[in-house]
Amino acid sequence: MAVIKVHTEHASAKTVLSEAVQAEKNRINYALQLGKKKIDFFEEKYNVSSEVFLRTWTAENLVGKDIEYTEWAGEAKLHFRLRERLAILKGIEYVD
Numbered sequence: 001m002a003v004i005k006v007h008t009e010h011a012s013a014k015t016v017l018s019e020a021v022q023a024e025k026n027r028i029n030y031a032l033q034l035g036k037k038k039i040d041f042f043e044e045k046y047n048v049s050s051e052v053f054l055r056t057w058t059a060e061n062l063v064g065k066d067i068e069y070t071e072w073a074g075e076a077k078l079h080f081r082l083r084e085r086l087a088i089l090k091g092i093e094y095v096d
Helices: 015-048 052-054 068-090
Strands: none
Touching: 015 052, 015 068, 052 068
């Protein structure tokens, strides 16, 4: 586990930092909700999970070819990165 120490003269720094982390978690959750709708559309349309799609499919497998491939791949990759980032933020523990 990484330990990050912050030194400041401001007594309310812990509150400010925890609020900033919570705001980022809220933004990520919102982005995940929006992205999930787009991902669900493609997964239902092609009856395949995004994980399988990213591993095995090419643009030629899709009706809209490059446009749909790029949109789905981009949304899926962003979704995975945001989930990782959110997990990191959820793992932050504040100590005195």
